[in-house]
Every structure is written in C-alpha cells, then in structure tokens.
Amino acid sequence: MRRLANSPSRSSREWARLVRDAAPVRIFTGVEELLRELDEAKVPSPSVVLLHHVRFAHNVGAALRCAQLLGAQGTVLLGGVAEQASRFEEALRISMAQRHQWRLRVAATATPATMQVLDAFKRYNYTRICVETDTAGLSSPPTSLQQANLCGAAAFVFGAEDVGVPFEVAESCDELISIPTLGKGSLNISHAVALVLYERQRQLMAADGRYTEEGIETLSRLVKRVLARMEVCLHDLSVTVTTKPCLLRGRLSSAARRVTP
Structure with a gap:
C-alpha cells in the first residue's frame, strides 16, 4: 500500500497489517470516527492536534x-506523512508509542478535504485555533499564546514545515494565535505543538485550582533565580577545570551551596 487515501486501500492486507502492528495506537479511518469516540467517552474539554x-x-x-x-486526546494527519504508508509507520515508531504502550488516537488521510474536517470539528463544538507565525494579510491579528484562552474544547491547526498553514485554512479557523519568537523564521513543528499544549495544560491547572497565578509567578521567579545561579556556577567550574584542577572539589561544594534556594 503506497497511499492511505481511499477506502479500498484501507481494506487492503497491508493496511490491516499496519493497524495490527501499530497497537496499542488507535488508527481511525476518518475524523468523524475520532470525534464520535471522544464525544462518547465524555472527555472534558478535549483537545486535538491537526x-x-x-x-x-x-x-x-x-x-x-x-x-x-x-x-491532547488525538492527532489528525492531513496529507503529508499520511500520503505514504512507510513514512506513516516511521512516524509511529519515532513517537515511541509502542515502547511506552501509549494509546494514541491518530486519524490519517492522504487527500484531506481540510474544510470538511474543520466543519466536523465545528459540529462537535470545538474551537478551531490556527497556530501561525506568518499572519500578514489575514483579516484579524493573532493573539499571543500567553494571552489566548485555551481551556475549552480545542482543535489546534499547525502547518507544514516550509509554508505553514494555508491562507484559506487560517481564515476558516475561529481563532488565530502566534508564539512570540525573536528574529525571523519559525519553530520546529513539534516544538510549537509542545509550547501550545504546555500553555493549555498550565491554564487548565490554574482554572482547576491546582495552581494559582501567584503560585505560578513565584515558581517562575524561583526558576529564573536557579538558572541564573547555575550559569554563574558553570562559569566558575569552567575556570577551575581550566586553571586549577586541584580546587575542583572545593568549587563544586561551593556551587552546590549557592544553588540552594
């Protein structure tokens, strides 16, 4: 099987082997099937990565x-890696899902009708959130990741490595967010996914009362202090190793004391 686009391919022996070998990964034949499962499971505020x-x-x-x-409760592959079985299998291997026995939910389609996919998420009351760096020409300016409300049911749309999310897809989403970066270029797609989902988790925990905003700010200040002290310690250690190896043990003890909050 070279492509996963059509239902005949999905019923082939190779497709059956792919589904069998991917266990415990749950591979869906379409987005609707994935959305129905999440709906029936009564997952609170689900999130899906597209x-x-x-x-x-x-x-x-x-x-x-x-x-x-x-x-995230699921991932939808719209074209790209989903266009070839060997690349799809390689992606599953790299995910480490089999090693850790993760029950990933993955819907893959080689020739996606992207607008229909977005419509399906709308019918299931997901907020469709486009994550994009290049937002020139779009009708609405993006919201910074830190300012966006990510707590509800959300479908996060990420684009290809070189071209990002197509203009018409971005315009069809309910919200547009961007990750602030320095300089030109964009983050690796997996890094962007990690940052967005991490911020969502932070917001969910804060809303659930597990973390207060004050506590998060205190933790942030502590982390910054520790990192700053670690930088000084590493500099001291570098000088010691280079000039006075005999003093290494004493400097390490001193560094450990200074890192202690």
Missing part, C-alpha cells in the same frame, strides 16, 4: 509524542 501537510516523519513522530505527554 497537522496540515507536515511531510517529515521525524516531525510528525515528535509531535505525536508531545501530544500524548501534554494531554
């Missing part, structure tokens, strides 16, 4: 891993 024409297996595999570890 990867639009992401072509490299290592990027998709890493994104699948991030989605699993950061609370």
Whole structure:
C-alpha cells in the first residue's frame, strides 16, 4: 500500500497489517470516527492536534509524542506523512508509542478535504485555533499564546514545515494565535505543538485550582533565580577545570551551596 487515501486501500492486507502492528495506537479511518469516540467517552474539554501537510516523519513522530505527554486526546494527519504508508509507520515508531504502550488516537488521510474536517470539528463544538507565525494579510491579528484562552474544547491547526498553514485554512479557523519568537523564521513543528499544549495544560491547572497565578509567578521567579545561579556556577567550574584542577572539589561544594534556594 503506497497511499492511505481511499477506502479500498484501507481494506487492503497491508493496511490491516499496519493497524495490527501499530497497537496499542488507535488508527481511525476518518475524523468523524475520532470525534464520535471522544464525544462518547465524555472527555472534558478535549483537545486535538491537526497537522496540515507536515511531510517529515521525524516531525510528525515528535509531535505525536508531545501530544500524548501534554494531554491532547488525538492527532489528525492531513496529507503529508499520511500520503505514504512507510513514512506513516516511521512516524509511529519515532513517537515511541509502542515502547511506552501509549494509546494514541491518530486519524490519517492522504487527500484531506481540510474544510470538511474543520466543519466536523465545528459540529462537535470545538474551537478551531490556527497556530501561525506568518499572519500578514489575514483579516484579524493573532493573539499571543500567553494571552489566548485555551481551556475549552480545542482543535489546534499547525502547518507544514516550509509554508505553514494555508491562507484559506487560517481564515476558516475561529481563532488565530502566534508564539512570540525573536528574529525571523519559525519553530520546529513539534516544538510549537509542545509550547501550545504546555500553555493549555498550565491554564487548565490554574482554572482547576491546582495552581494559582501567584503560585505560578513565584515558581517562575524561583526558576529564573536557579538558572541564573547555575550559569554563574558553570562559569566558575569552567575556570577551575581550566586553571586549577586541584580546587575542583572545593568549587563544586561551593556551587552546590549557592544553588540552594
């Protein structure tokens, strides 16, 4: 099987082997099937990652891993890696799902009707959120990731490695968010997925009362202090190793004391 687009391919022996070997990964024949399962499972505020024409297996595999570890209930592959069985299998291998026995939910289609997919998420009351860096020409300015409300049922749309999310797809989404970065260029797709889902998890925990905003700010200040002190310690250690190896043990003890909050 070279492509996963049509139902005849999905009933082939190779497709059956792919589904069998992918266990415990749950591979869906369409987006509607995935959405029905999440709806029937009564998952509160579910989130799904949509990867639009992401072509490299290592990027998709890493994104699948991030989605699993950061609370997404499913991933939809729209073209890209889903166009060839070998690349799809490679992405599943890279995700480490089999090794860790993760029950990933993945819907893959080689020739996606993207607008129909977005309509399906709308019918199931998901907020369709486009994540994009290049937002020139779009009708609405993007919201910064930190300012966006990510707590509800959400479908996060990420674009291909080189071209991002197509204009018409971005315009069809309910919200547009961007990840602030320095300089030109964009993040690796898996890094973007990780940052967005991490921020969503932070917001959900804060809303649930597990973390207060004050507590998060205190933790942030503490982390910054520790990192700053670690930088000083590493500099001291570098000088000691280079100039006075005999003093290494004493400097390490001193560094450990200074890192203690």
